[in-house]
Amino acid sequence: MRPVRIILFSSVVLGILLLALFAGPRMFNPFNLTTMDRDILYAIRMPRVVVAMLMGMALGASGAILQGVLRNPLADPYILGISSGASLCAALGLLSGFYFFGSMSVPLTAFVGAALVSVLVGAFGWKRGGLWPERLLLAGIGLNFLFSAVLMLLMSVSSDEGLRRAVLWMFGDLSMADWSLIPSAAVFIVVGMGLVLSRSKALNAMILGDEFAHSLGFAVQRERLVLFAAMALMTSASVSLGGTIGFIGLLMPHIVRFLLGADSRLLVPASAVAGGAFLCFADLVGRSILPPMELPSGTVTAVFGAPYFLYLLRRKDVLSI
Amino acid sequence: MSSVSKSDGPILEMANISFNYPGSGPIVADLSCSVHEREIIGLLGANGSGKSTILKIAAGMLRPSQGEVILWNKPLKGYRNRDRAKLLCYFPQQLDVHVPFTVREIVGMGLYPYEIPPAMTVDDAMDMVGVGDKADAFVTNLSGGERRRVFLAMTLIQGAGILLLDEPLANLDIKYQIEFLKLLRRLKDARGLSVVMALHDINLALQFEKVMLIKSGEVHGIGAPETVLTGPTIRDAFDVDIEVRKAEHGAYITHEKW
Numbered sequence: 292m293r294p295v296r297i298i299l300f301s302s303v304v305l306g307i308l309l310l311a312l313f314a315g316p317r318m319f320n321p322f323n324l325t326t327m328d329r330d331i332l333y334a335i336r337m338p339r340v341v342v343a344m345l346m347g348m349a350l351g352a353s354g355a356i357l358q359g360v361l362r363n364p365l366a367d368p369y370i371l372g373i374s375s376g377a378s379l380c381a382a383l384g385l386l387s388g389f390y391f392f393g394s395m396s397v398p399l400t401a402f403v404g405a406a407l408v409s410v411l412v413g414a415f416g417w418k419r420g421g422l423w424p425e426r427l428l429l430a431g432i433g434l435n436f437l438f439s440a441v442l443m444l445l446m447s448v449s450s451d452e453g454l455r456r457a458v459l460w461m462f463g464d465l466s467m468a469d470w471s472l473i474p475s476a477a478v479f480i481v482v483g484m485g486l487v488l489s490r491s492k493a494l495n496a497m498i499l500g501d502e503f504a505h506s507l508g509f510a511v512q513r514e515r516l517v518l519f520a521a522m523a524l525m526t527s528a529s530v531s532l533g534g535t536i537g538f539i540g541l542l543m544p545h546i547v548r549f550l551l552g553a554d555s556r557l558l559v560p561a562s563a564v565a566g567g568a569f570l571c572f573a574d575l576v577g578r579s580i581l582p583p584m585e586l587p588s589g590t591v592t593a594v595f596g597a598p599y600f601l602y603l604l605r606r607k608d609v610l611s612i
Numbered sequence: 613m614s615s616v617s618k619s620d621g622p623i624l625e626m627a628n629i630s631f632n633y634p635g636s637g638p639i640v641a642d643l644s645c646s647v648h649e650r651e652i653i654g655l656l657g658a659n660g661s662g663k664s665t666i667l668k669i670a671a672g673m674l675r676p677s678q679g680e681v682i683l684w685n686k687p688l689k690g691y692r693n694r695d696r697a698k699l700l701c702y703f704p705q706q707l708d709v710h711v712p713f714t715v716r717e718i719v720g721m722g723l724y725p726y727e728i729p730p731a732m733t734v735d736d737a738m739d740m741v742g743v744g745d746k747a748d749a750f751v752t753n754l755s756g757g758e759r760r761r762v763f764l765a766m767t768l769i770q771g772a773g774i775l776l777l778d779e780p781l782a783n784l785d786i787k788y789q790i791e792f793l794k795l796l797r798r799l800k801d802a803r804g805l806s807v808v809m810a811l812h813d814i815n816l817a818l819q820f821e822k823v824m825l826i827k828s829g830e831v832h833g834i835g836a837p838e839t840v841l842t843g844p845t846i847r848d849a850f851d852v853d854i855e856v857r858k859a860e861h862g863a864y865i866t867h868e869k870w
């Protein structure tokens with residue numbers, strides 16, 4: 292049964308990728324490409340699809356990590372304010388002219404933001420020796436408001452060119468995607484993915500609870516730190532590529548668990564692939580639905596993700612974990 | 613069992629253990645006890661008496677503020693996490709898994725401490741606790757009793773000779789409680805397991821070979837239940853009016869009419 296599902300899943304992903312590449316307001320025939328078509332595909336469409344794929348992969352995997360480590364099906368880097376913290380930090384870096392690390396500067400500042408907010412959300416969510424789902428969620432929502440407000444404030448007092456990027460970061464947009472953004476973010480994603488894949492057994496054990504994880508021979512605090520670092524690396528890479536896009540980290544692990552099972556060794560990479568395909572699809576919808584206008588991809592993902600989030604909230608067991 | 617050789621002495625010892633959280637009074641105070649091979653020990657005490665804390669200290673989850681835990685004649689803190697997991701296993705009270713793992717996946721996690729899997733297979737372990745027919749079922753769909761057996765199978769394949777169980781009978785009806793205890797006894801006989809189990813039911817504890825009564829983090833009595841669980845000791849430890857009566861099939865308790 293599972294091999295059939297894996298083949299189906301892979302076929303759908305491949306189909307979406309091909310559609311994202313060749314379909315849209317301007318359609319391309321892959322079997323009859325002119326030189327101009329090739330130029331447009333290489334310079335505009337392909338980097339956009341690659342950026343969408345990378346961002347979605349990072350967010351899908353980050354969601355799978357957070358839901359596992361926090362044992363909370365509502366966890367997602369967007370909902371917990373980690374993405375907006377990364378955005379704010381990256382925007383501050385841009386505005387203050389921080390280019391010390393060249394093309395790595397933006398993902399690095401975003402990483403600092405993601406890591407700081409992870410600690411902050413955890414501190415707010417911690418009570419009586421455990422993480423409380425309601426507290427985590429409220430902390431995330433509160434921090435999201437705060438960071439958006441600060442970003443707005445920065446926008447209103449500054450006329451910097453870098454701010455154009457900062458504005459886009461708030462809503463998540465892929466229209467500025469180009470090849471130059473990809474290498475530094477890809478490094479973060481590869482390192483983050485490598486870390487989580489090497490710790491996927493620990494992630495499985497932590498889903499059963501810290502006590503079982505300890506009993507199975509894992510150093511729980513160290514594993515949690517490594518997994519959070521992997522999540523922060525990938526989330527910050529995603530933010531540096533195209534800003535804050537919500538709900539991919541929430542939705543993808545749920546869909547993959549339903550289709551392929553809960554084992555993190557498959558769940559994390561499959562959530563990544565599903566996240567990539569979903570963001571490609573969202574971007575395709577965003578640029579095709581009202582041409583020549585483009586809807587930000589974050590809006591499209593929210594149309595799917597927000598109702599599902601509300602549905603999850605209604606489930607009795609979700610807030611009692 | 614693990615690769616450690618058979619021992620006549622204690623395989624797990626807690627020597628002069630004290631524990632307190634920062635800024636609070638002692639939860640465990642100068643506690644000493646030991647566990648031998650093939651022993652099933654019932655750990656009793658009122659709520660808040662320190663039973664769970666004692667088990668967590670024995671499992672290495674909490675560091676004692678004083679004293680030492682010795683596992684197979686070596687300090688517990690000297691073991692690598694993986695090596696400890698092959699000898700000692702902790703089973704928490706709450707088995708709340710909200711992620712749809714299959715029974716086979718959960719049981720298979722017992723192999724995580726190993727690079728080379730031990731002889732027992734996942735199928736063997738599932739059959740041993742009677743969940744072989746549910747291998748592909750989601751653990752989220754199982755009853756409380758079945759779920760406990762699944763986790764016990766995971767523990768078995770982990771190969772640890774010592775099981776520390778924190779109220780494993782909680783939320784189980786009497787049928788599953790007795791089934792679970794019978795299963796533990798079978799495993800003790802067949803595989804030489806040693807078990808320390810926190811529990812609340814004094815009537816069940818009266819059938820154990822050895823019990824330890826805890827009051828305010830101190831050992832109030834340790835030994836055979838007929839000597840440790842008497843009317844006066846129980847009244848003192850639980851602050852309730854209880855009598856222990858003897859009958860043909862064993863002892864039982866009666867309490868004041870509520």
